[in-house]
Amino acid sequence: MAKMTLRLWILIISLVLALFMISPTFKDGITIKNIEKDSKAFDSGLRSGMIIEEINSQKINSLEDYSKVSLIFLNDSSEKRISILTDKDSFIFLDSNISSITAGKLQKSNIKTGLDLSGGARALVKPVNGTLTESEMSDLVEITNQRLNVFGLTDLTVRSSKDLEGNNFMLVEVAGASPRDLEELVGKQGNFEANIGNKTVFVGGDKDITHVFRDASQSAVYPAESLGDGTYISRFSFTITLSPEAAQRHADITNLIPLDPSSGGQYLLENLTLVLDGEIVDELRISSGLKGQVTTQISIQGSGTGTTPDLALSDARAQMHKLQTLLLTGSIPYQLEIVKLDTISPSLGEQFTKSLITLGLFVFLAVSIVIFVRYKKIKITLAVILTMFSEAFITLGIAALLRWNLDAASIAGIIAGIGTGVNDQIIIIDESRSKDGSGLKEKIKKALFIIFGAFFTIVAAMLPLFWAGAGLLRGFAFTTIIGITVGILITRPAFADIIKKIGEQ
Amino acid sequence: MEQHTNQENKKHWYDKNYKKLLVIPVVLLIICISYLMYFYSQNGDIIYKDPSLSGGTTITLRTESDAKNLELSLKKSLEDVYVRTISDISTGKQIAVLIDSSEKPEVLEPLIEEITGQKLTDENSSIEFSGPSLGNNFYRQLIIAVIISFVLMSLVIFFLFRTLIPSVAVIFAALSDIIMAIAVVDFFGFRLSAAGIAAFLMLIGYSVDTDILLTTRVLKKRGEPVNSRIYGAFKTGMFMTLTGLIAVIPAFLIVTGLPDSFRQIFLILAIGLSADILNTWLTNASIIKWYAVHKKLD
Numbered sequence: 090m091a092k093m094t095l096r097l098w099i100l101i102i103s104l105v106l107a108l109f110m111i112s113p114t115f116k117d118g119i120t121i122k123n124i125e126k127d128s129k130a131f132d133s134g135l136r137s138g139m140i141i142e143e144i145n146s147q148k149i150n151s152l153e154d155y156s157k158v159s160l161i162f163l164n165d166s167s168e169k170r171i172s173i174l175t176d177k178d179s180f181i182f183l184d185s186n187i188s189s190i191t192a193g194k195l196q197k198s199n200i201k202t203g204l205d206l207s208g209g210a211r212a213l214v215k216p217v218n219g220t221l222t223e224s225e226m227s228d229l230v231e232i233t234n235q236r237l238n239v240f241g242l243t244d245l246t247v248r249s250s251k252d253l254e255g256n257n258f259m260l261v262e263v264a265g266a267s268p269r270d271l272e273e274l275v276g277k278q279g280n281f282e283a284n285i286g287n288k289t290v291f292v293g294g295d296k297d298i299t300h301v302f303r304d305a306s307q308s309a310v311y312p313a314e315s316l317g318d319g320t321y322i323s324r325f326s327f328t329i330t331l332s333p334e335a336a337q338r339h340a341d342i343t344n345l346i347p348l349d350p351s352s353g354g355q356y357l358l359e360n361l362t363l364v365l366d367g368e369i370v371d372e373l374r375i376s377s378g379l380k381g382q383v384t385t386q387i388s389i390q391g392s393g394t395g396t397t398p399d400l401a402l403s404d405a406r407a408q409m410h411k412l413q414t415l416l417l418t419g420s421i422p423y424q425l426e427i428v429k430l431d432t433i434s435p436s437l438g439e440q441f442t443k444s445l446i447t448l449g450l451f452v453f454l455a456v457s458i459v460i461f462v463r464y465k466k467i468k469i470t471l472a473v474i475l476t477m478f479s480e481a482f483i484t485l486g487i488a489a490l491l492r493w494n495l496d497a498a499s500i501a502g503i504i505a506g507i508g509t510g511v512n513d514q515i516i517i518i519d520e521s522r523s524k525d526g527s528g529l530k531e532k533i534k535k536a537l538f539i540i541f542g543a544f545f546t547i548v549a550a551m552l553p554l555f556w557a558g559a560g561l562l563r564g565f566a567f568t569t570i571i572g573i574t575v576g577i578l579i580t581r582p583a584f585a586d587i588i589k590k591i592g593e594q
Numbered sequence: 595m596e597q598h599t600n601q602e603n604k605k606h607w608y609d610k611n612y613k614k615l616l617v618i619p620v621v622l623l624i625i626c627i628s629y630l631m632y633f634y635s636q637n638g639d640i641i642y643k644d645p646s647l648s649g650g651t652t653i654t655l656r657t658e659s660d661a662k663n664l665e666l667s668l669k670k671s672l673e674d675v676y677v678r679t680i681s682d683i684s685t686g687k688q689i690a691v692l693i694d695s696s697e698k699p700e701v702l703e704p705l706i707e708e709i710t711g712q713k714l715t716d717e718n719s720s721i722e723f724s725g726p727s728l729g730n731n732f733y734r735q736l737i738i739a740v741i742i743s744f745v746l747m748s749l750v751i752f753f754l755f756r757t758l759i760p761s762v763a764v765i766f767a768a769l770s771d772i773i774m775a776i777a778v779v780d781f782f783g784f785r786l787s788a789a790g791i792a793a794f795l796m797l798i799g800y801s802v803d804t805d806i807l808l809t810t811r812v813l814k815k816r817g818e819p820v821n822s823r824i825y826g827a828f829k830t831g832m833f834m835t836l837t838g839l840i841a842v843i844p845a846f847l848i849v850t851g852l853p854d855s856f857r858q859i860f861l862i863l864a865i866g867l868s869a870d871i872l873n874t875w876l877t878n879a880s881i882i883k884w885y886a887v888h889k890k891l892d
Contacts (some may be wrong), residue, residue: 205853208716213728253735353814392686413837428728430699433720440689444851451844459837483878497853498789502862505796512803512834539810542754543803549746550799553739554792558732562792567798 097177100583103575104479107486113198118142118149118178119197122244128189133182135173140195143174144187148177155192162186193244199489203496203564208435209244209264210271213559215256217424223287229421233261236274236418240410253556258428260559276427279415282364284388285375288342290361291335294419300330308413310405320511321401325409326390329416336385363389365415389416445500452504453477456511464518472587475516476580480510483579484572499564506572509547513540513576518586521592529592533585540546544577608821608883616880619872623770626777633780644785647733649726650696652854653703654680655719659710661691667709672697676785680851691853694785699723736791744768744793745803755809764805767873770856771801774869775862789855793862800838800863801870804831805878812882812891817818820886824879831874838867 118140124131141149144158162171163540204211212232221229226249234247244264251257253459281293291297291422302308308327316322331339349358357375363370371391391412393405409527461470484503488495495503513536520536521529547569554566624789634640637877645652665677675695681688695702698720703714712718724732747766772794779786804827811827845852845860886892 163599205855214726227849252731253738254731256731302662320841330711375711380779400768407729424724427619429723431720431722432716433722434656434716434718435719437656437690440851441853444849445853445856448845448852453839455840455844456837459840463833483751497856498792498859501793501856502796505859505863507839509800509803511837511841515830515834515837516807519833520824523826535810539803539807540816542750542806542810545750545754546747546802546806547796547799549750550795553742554795557735557739557792558788564789565789565792565796 092582094586096582096586100479100579103483103486103579106488107483108535110486111198111200111482112487112489114195114288115197116140116142116195117148118176118195119149119152119155119192121175121190122193125189129182129184130171130173130180130187130189133180134178135180135190136174140176140350141173142191143175145172152192152194155479159187163188181278199492200485201489201492201494202429202438202442203494204262204264204433204438204446205496205500206438207264208433208438209262210432211263211430212261212271212275212427213429213561214259214261214275214425215428219428220255220257221423225423226259229259229423232421233259233275236279236414237263238263239417240274240414250559251556252559256559258559268451271432272427272430274414276425277415278366278421279418280364280366280420281412281415284362284364285342286359289344290339291331292420293416296418296419297333298329298331298416301413302328302330303413305308308409310393310402311353313395313401313405315398316394320394320396321398322353322392322394323398323401323405324390324392327409328386328388328415331385331387333383333385334354339387340381340383343375343379346375346380348380352444363391365412370412382463441497445497449481449504450498452507456460456507460511460515464512466591468591469518469588472584472591473511475512475587476514476538476576476584477507479577479580479583480572483575486569487571487575488568493567494518494564495568496564498562502565502568503572506569506576509543509573510580513543513581514584516540517581517588518561521588529549529589536585539583540577544573547573605693608824612880612883615876619770619877621831622872623773625772626755629777630773630780634778641780642785642789643729643733644790645694645729646694646722646724646787647729647736647791648696649729650694651699651702651723652722653693653699653706653714654722655693655712656690656709657710657718658711659691659712661688664691664693664706664709666697668693668705671678671705672701675702679723682851688701691882692854694724697768732788733791736788740772740791740794740798743798744772747798751802751806754806755813757813758886759812760809760882763878763885764802764809766881767805767870767878768798769804770873770877771797771866771869774873775866778865778869779862784858784861787855789856790858790862793859794866796859797862798867800871801866804834804870804874807831807834808878809882810873812886820883820892824883828875835867835871835874839864842867 093237121135121137121139121141124135124137126237141155143149149155149158168183168185170181171187172179173183230247230249236246237245241264246262249257249259250260261270261271266341279293283290310323310325313321313323343357346357346359348354349356354377355378356376359375361373361375363373373390380477389412391408393401393408395401395404453474456469457474460473461467464470484506516539517533520532523532551569555561625816630640637836661677661679665675668675668677672695675693678692679688680690693702693706747768751764752761773792775797808824808827808831815823831864842860842864845857
């Protein structure tokens with residue numbers, strides 16, 4: 090066994106650290122993404138992040154298993170004993186169902202993949218008129234984040250992004266949301282007004298609206314009715330609580346409105362009009378009993394349509410959910426435009442991921458064969474394979490550490506990085522075997538000059554990608570630069586030592 | 595012994611002909627530039643852009659519907675629409691189709707649903723939309739990025755060699771790589787995405803390593819004739835480039851069903867690296883040999 094040099098130790102330590110960063114698991118199960126506070130499951134000690142392995146002795150290997158069990162519970166509303174076995178401990182509680190737990194796929198490692206590989210939606214949003222200042226942008230990011238959270242999206246990133254020309258964008262990425270939701274939630278200003286005549290009674294947001302009821306007792310979707318022309322309509326209603334000021338405004342305004350004689354004095358002459366971003370959501374008659382009353386509880390109504398009763402019902406449900414979200418979170422003071430909207434199917438993404446992994450293996454294989462054919466030395470070939478693998482592995486480790494989302498372009502960057510690595514190794518091998526008079530040390534020094542030259546040209550060439558195109562191609566530049574840096578600092582020095590050892594033997 | 599004389603002859607031949615060899619890439623470069631000028635006059639731009647750069651929609655649909663038929667049917671209602679297939683090469687089975695158009699998703703979706711009889715859902719399809727202004731904006735910025743990248747690379751080269759002619763030779767070779775790669779991409783009618791243009795930045799950084807190798811060997815290695823320095827560099831450099839090309843091949847011949855952005859990056863690198871063989875070993879080598887003869891580096 091040859092003596093281990095410092096550089097080899099650095100390589101080994103880096104590999105161990107990378108393994109630790111990636112921390113792959115081979116467990117089956119699902120993770121708890123979110124758990125409602127004050128729920129019985131929460132009180133029993135279950136927490137988000139735990140891995141569910143069994144529920145009532147039934148093995149849970151996938152999300153499908155989980156939804157099956159969850160559905161069985163939902164079908165029977167009686168309280169029952171639920172026992173959940175997790176990776177940490179076993180928890181038992183009494184509840185009718187497990188809907189307080191939001192489950193997610195178990196992450197097999199800390200490596201995060203980009204939207205094009207994992208599926209999800211991405212929107213790039215820009216104010217319609219001009220640009221926003223830093224603080225306006227951070228307000229926008231905050232409101233949007235809140236809105237999407239209230240809507241119930243958990244796996245999301247919202248950030249501002251600047252491009253080469255100084256335009257600022259807001260980038261919203263959601264794992265697994267349907268496109269429609271994102272478009273409406275992100276692109277809409279969400280300017281909600283309730284008007285009587287030309288006077289505004291209250292607007293969306295927590296200044297006028299102190300509470301929006303979302304539970305079954307005070308929010309409902311009604312069975313669909315046929316409109317006769319092949320479409321169906323389903324109505325919804327839910328209650329909100331107004332702030333005292335808004336309630337007083339309601340009293341003052343209604344006080345001045347006369348009764349409508351054609352309704353026999355049952356209603357007021359003017360209606361309450363609900364307007365969202367300039368469009369009328371619904372018009373409600375105001376019963377005479379409310380005239381001049383300080384009312385804090387108001388019923389908001391609307392409807393959804395569809396070509397079948399079921400579609401109308403689900404549309405109504407979606408509309409209600411959206412309206413509730415907008416009422417809770419208020420409006421964004423700028424008009425927005427969605428300039429890019431991508432929705433990637435998770436199953437296509439899965440296919441892409443599989444193809445990329447297969448390709449990675451083929452590239453390894455092809456390069457190893459070529460190296461062996463050229464040098465006909467198994468030791469050199471193994472050394473090259475080891476360095477290629479180390480470089481890829483350490484790069485992935487760093488990506489996992491930085492929680493970098495690896496998209497397809499990033500994977501191309503990793504492979505290209507390995508390619509540069511192989512080139513450098515070829516240079517080292519050939520320099521060290523060249524027959525000029527200088528010593529091995531001198532030769533390797535010359536090789537390092539070429540390698541560092543190539544390194545700096547790639548870094549310089551890739552840098553502009555960090556800013557161009559709203560930074561959407563940042564991953565490509567990032568993984569390439571990380572990959573070749575790992576090469577230069579960790580694997581290449583170790584490889585040079587290995588070659589020296591092989592040369593000495 | 596015979597091999598030795600052979601090599602002697604080769605050296606002799608190279609000494610006589612290196613300037614003539616320079617003619618080949620220069621002629622090719624002129625052809626490429628003329629083609630690009632013609633292309634520009636026809637299309638108003640130097641490349642074909644896909645919807646991520648020109649604005650429009652790309653829909654990837656998991657379907658067994660025939661791509662050709664789909665394209666023909668769509669062409670009845672839309673002017674510019676392109677359909678390609680993504681298939682699994684081991685089974686030859688079609689995995690999905692890729693539909694490009696400058697239309698908005700709202701226009702494209704119902705048409706596709708009608709023709710294929712498949713409802714587009716989150717599960718079976720991906721939809722990517724870029725507004726026209728954003729596409730233009732991306733395109734303009736990526737072009738600026740390519741220029742900045744080129745300038746930064748040139749600065750690094752000047753810093754490394756600190757002599758005018760050898761540095762200019764390297765930079766000229768890199769420029770030729772880019773121009774030839776664009777001409778080939780245009781000639782085959784590939785429509786570039788944002789990722790495809792980003793690949794040019796990588797090409798700028800990646801293609802100069804053989805030039806650096808060549809220049810370093812010629813300028814810094816003493817005690818060996820210039821010709822054998824060039825030949826030594828050629829053996830190493832060609833092997834580097836060939837390894838790179840072989841690594842790229844599986845992406846086109848063996849593994850399919852790869853994301854389009856990924857394929858574009860590999861395609862540009864493959865074309866660029868092929869052009870680089872010519873530009874390093876004919877263009878750059880001839881110039882550096884000329885320089886070495888002039889400076890009597892032998």
